Amino acid sequence: xxxxxxxxxxxxxxxxxxxxxxxxxxxxxxxxxxxxxxxxxxxxxxxxxxxxxxxxxxxxxxxxxxxxxxxxxxxxxxxxxxxxxxxxxxxxxxxxxxxxxxxxxxxxxxxxxxxxxxxxxxxxxxxxxxxxxxxxxxxxxxxxxxxxxxxxxxxxxxxxxxxxxxxxxxxxxxxxxxxxxxxxxxxxxxxxxxxxxxxxxxxxxxxxxxxxxxxxxxxxxxxxxxxxxxxxxxxxxxxxxxxxxxxxxxxxxxxxxxxxxxxxxxxxxxxxxxxxxxxxxxxxxxxxxxxxxxxxxxxxxxxxxxxxxxxxxxxxxxxxxxxxxxxxxxxxxxxxxxxxxxxxxxxxxxxxxxxxxxxxx
Amino acid sequence: xxxxxxxxxxxxxxxxxxxxxxxxxxxxxxxxxxxxxxxxxxxxxxxxxxxxxxxxxxxxxxxxxxxxxxxxxxxxxxxxxxxxxxxxxxxxxxxxxxxxxxxxxxxxxxxxxxxxxxxxxxxxxxxxxxxxxxxxxxxxxxxxxxxxxxxxxxxxxxxxxxxxxxxxxxxxxxxxxxxxxxxxxxxxxxxxxxxxxxxxxxxxxxxxxxxxxxxxxxxxxxxxxxxxxxxxxxxxxxxxxxxxxxxxxxxxxxxxxxxxxxxxxxxxxxxxxxxxxxxxxxxxxxxxxxxxxxxxxxxxxxxxxxxxxxxxxxxxxxxxxxxxxxxxxxxxxxxxxxxxxxxxxxxxxxxxxxxxxxxxxxxxxxxxxxxxxxxxxxxxxxxxxxxxxxxxxxxxxxxxxxxxxxxxxxxxx
Numbered sequence: 001x002x003x004x005x006x007x008x009x010x011x012x013x014x015x016x017x018x019x020x021x022x023x024x025x026x027x028x029x030x031x032x033x034x035x036x037x038x039x040x041x042x043x044x045x046x047x048x049x050x051x052x053x054x055x056x057x058x059x060x061x062x063x064x065x066x067x068x069x070x071x072x073x074x075x076x077x078x079x080x081x082x083x084x085x086x087x088x089x090x091x092x093x094x095x096x097x098x099x100x101x102x103x104x105x106x107x108x109x110x111x112x113x114x115x116x117x118x119x120x121x122x123x124x125x126x127x128x129x130x131x132x133x134x135x136x137x138x139x140x141x142x143x144x145x146x147x148x149x150x151x152x153x154x155x156x157x158x159x160x161x162x163x164x165x166x167x168x169x170x171x172x173x174x175x176x177x178x179x180x181x182x183x184x185x186x187x188x189x190x191x192x193x194x195x196x197x198x199x200x201x202x203x204x205x206x207x208x209x210x211x212x213x214x215x216x217x218x219x220x221x222x223x224x225x226x227x228x229x230x231x232x233x234x235x236x237x238x239x240x241x242x243x244x245x246x247x248x249x250x251x252x253x254x255x256x257x258x259x260x261x262x263x264x265x266x267x268x269x270x271x272x273x274x275x276x277x278x279x280x281x282x283x284x285x286x287x288x289x290x291x292x293x294x295x296x297x298x299x300x301x302x303x304x305x306x307x308x309x310x311x312x313x314x315x316x317x318x319x320x321x322x323x324x325x326x327x328x329x330x331x332x333x334x335x336x337x338x339x340x341x342x343x344x345x346x347x348x349x350x351x352x353x354x355x356x357x358x359x360x361x
Numbered sequence: 362x363x364x365x366x367x368x369x370x371x372x373x374x375x376x377x378x379x380x381x382x383x384x385x386x387x388x389x390x391x392x393x394x395x396x397x398x399x400x401x402x403x404x405x406x407x408x409x410x411x412x413x414x415x416x417x418x419x420x421x422x423x424x425x426x427x428x429x430x431x432x433x434x435x436x437x438x439x440x441x442x443x444x445x446x447x448x449x450x451x452x453x454x455x456x457x458x459x460x461x462x463x464x465x466x467x468x469x470x471x472x473x474x475x476x477x478x479x480x481x482x483x484x485x486x487x488x489x490x491x492x493x494x495x496x497x498x499x500x501x502x503x504x505x506x507x508x509x510x511x512x513x514x515x516x517x518x519x520x521x522x523x524x525x526x527x528x529x530x531x532x533x534x535x536x537x538x539x540x541x542x543x544x545x546x547x548x549x550x551x552x553x554x555x556x557x558x559x560x561x562x563x564x565x566x567x568x569x570x571x572x573x574x575x576x577x578x579x580x581x582x583x584x585x586x587x588x589x590x591x592x593x594x595x596x597x598x599x600x601x602x603x604x605x606x607x608x609x610x611x612x613x614x615x616x617x618x619x620x621x622x623x624x625x626x627x628x629x630x631x632x633x634x635x636x637x638x639x640x641x642x643x644x645x646x647x648x649x650x651x652x653x654x655x656x657x658x659x660x661x662x663x664x665x666x667x668x669x670x671x672x673x674x675x676x677x678x679x680x681x682x683x684x685x686x687x688x689x690x691x692x693x694x695x696x697x698x699x700x701x702x703x704x705x706x707x708x709x710x711x712x713x714x715x716x717x718x719x720x721x722x723x724x725x726x727x728x729x730x731x732x733x734x735x736x737x738x739x740x741x742x743x744x745x746x747x748x749x750x751x752x753x754x755x756x757x758x759x760x761x762x763x764x765x766x767x768x769x770x771x772x773x774x
Contacts, residue, residue, distance in 0.1 A: 009761065016774065343774065347382055
């Protein structure tokens with residue numbers, strides 16, 4: 001089976017992190033974002049994954065080679081020369097996705113994390129016999145998104161409504177599709193929207209079906225949602241009693257600590273924290289609701305909450321970092337500094353406190 | 362004829378990528394020294410000035426940018442100005458004195474009698490031949506280019522005191538908290554080869570203080586590694602030598618700016634454009650709206666740029682290669698970088714528009730033009746797209762963003 005992951009472009013919403021690393025390679029819960037998806041695809045027997053990108057930095061090439069070998073799955077790229085929207089890239093990659101076997105192929109949106117019940121999706125797709133299946137997820141505020149109006153018992157999709165003013169339903173497009181090769185007849189090689197053009201066509205022919213995604217879902221393409229997403233993800237690990245979660249008297253709630261990270265005495269870590277490889281957390285440190293990327297050093301007595309600390313940064317002694325502070329790569333916060341929502345670009349030193357949310361270039 | 366006449370070399374410190382955070386977002390994809398001012402890369406201006414030095418043997422660029430970016434530039438500027446330019450790449454920053462010492466063998470290759478040292482991000486008229494004459498008269502080891510500035514702004518720089526008659530450097534202090542002097546260090550120097558032993562002496566002194574016991578033999582063998590990793594010229598070498606009849610000053614009455622932030626580059630571009638008007642007026646654009654666009658004041662337009670005759674350009678505008686300016690556009694006090702497309706009737710004022718960006722019809726990209734404010738000049742990074750009728754005021758936009766709503770006083774990541 002084949003799959004296409006819509007990676008897109010520069011990941012500007014996840015800056016400053018994406019100034020150093022291409023978005024698919026930014027780690028989430030200590031694993032590159034795209035690896036979460038590739039592993040889920042490999043687990044149900046996908047043999048080739050195509051990445052639809054619109055710019056190809058060198059780091060991506062190296063990553064592909066490394067993980068192709070490690071995972072035993074073929075990974076190729078399909079590069080747009082002009083922006084093709086949300087459906088055009090599928091047409092662009094047609095030769096890689098169609099092999100004549102008639103098997104359906106997956107299309108995933110790269111910013112999404114979820115349980116990835118792909119096996120159930122394949123069974124659902126076979127049972128309804130339609131042309132396309134789409135995962136939907138229930139949200140509290142559907143009018144922020146595109147709502148999928150469907151017939152509850154069969155899942156047959158009636159229509160899509162973009163940001164509805166009145167309540168029409170609470171299920172939105174989760175960005176996970178399973179498509180028959182015949183869908184490619186509906187997609188031209190030009191900038192096309194899958195929600196506005198392709199799916200409405202298939203729905204009109206009564207051949208589009210939606211499955212409600214069990215478990216959590218989050219679009220982690222921006223820092224606020226990334227932090228919320230980590231909580232949901234770690235929660236799902238807890239539900240599965242995953243051995244990956246840390247335990248100990250210094251751990252509260254769900255915490256992930258890479259085995260090469262070191263944690264000092266008298267710390268309190270959690271809830272909802274991920275600590276990456278090679279990190280050093282000195283003594284007396286309090287961490288909550290945050291992600292600490294690879295190679296970071298948190299010095300004694302520091303306190304970090306609701307923030308993301310980028311690769312190889314340092315947070316000084318008694319520093320307090322909170323309220324959506326995002327530190328890019330190689331940022332050094334001096335001792336005793338306070339950061340309230342500072343967004344700091346890579347290779348900076350923070351020598352004075354940031355009292356209210358501010359971008360530091 | 363000229364037998365063993367005194368050869369002179371020039372060293373231009375260009376720095377490296379890690380230092381350039383203040384020049385963001387323009388330094389993301391282009392090294393700061395190659396950023397264009399008045400249509401030519403920043404480093405072109407000091408190199409051009411060095412050409413006027415009599416008996417110039419070689420120009421060295423010292424920095425830690427990857428060789429590729431500079432290799433192309435260096436060979437082309439070498440050909441264009443018919444002067445030998447070499448890029449010496451450091452593995453890491455050594456400080457300006459440290460860098461000079463690190464490459465002393467190459468610098469002394471032609472046995473020069475004098476060595477000019479210039480900082481790449483300095484914008485001035487580089488009175489190098491006159492400075493050399495004065496230096497020879499003073500007979501010291503080094504001469505600094507200095508300039509008087511307003512007392513309020515002096516503390517951003519190195520302040521110094523000079524003897525009004527002998528011009529000797531009496532006292533030097535970097536960015537003092539209290540007022541010392543309104544005379545500041547311009548970042549342009551002349552030295553005799555004695556500078557290398559001065560650097561050695563100072564670092565030996567450090568080593569003594571650090572109490573490192575090394576035998577004389579080892580000292581001779583390892584002079585290069587004996588130097589501490591980072592030696593600054595001003596604070597570590599010149600400041601201690603002030604008042605010892607070794608260092609002198611040469612005051613310039615002309616313009617001087619240091620290009621610390623992107624906003625200042627518009628001011629510097631304007632200063633160089635004004636210099637072109639005096640020294641090389643053929644480089645400036647002309648037009649009155651008939652066959653060419655109306656040009657007001659000093660304007661540089663690259664030969665490959667296409668500007669519609671109904672556009673009005675200037676004062677103080679630089680337009681780089683392959684730019685397309687549509688009918689009815691108004692440009693004032695701005696720098697338009699390569700491959701930009703500006704659509705009909707757009708207005709751009711007090712802004713820098715990054716490479717490959719596109720500016721929509723009737724859109725406005727402007728700022729209040731206060732170079733000292735963080736958002737006083739609007740800066741669009743590479744490949745930014747401003748859609749039709751959108752207004753961008755006093756903002757900085759990082760590369761690859763698309764603006765479809767108006768913004769004011771914002772940094773857009």
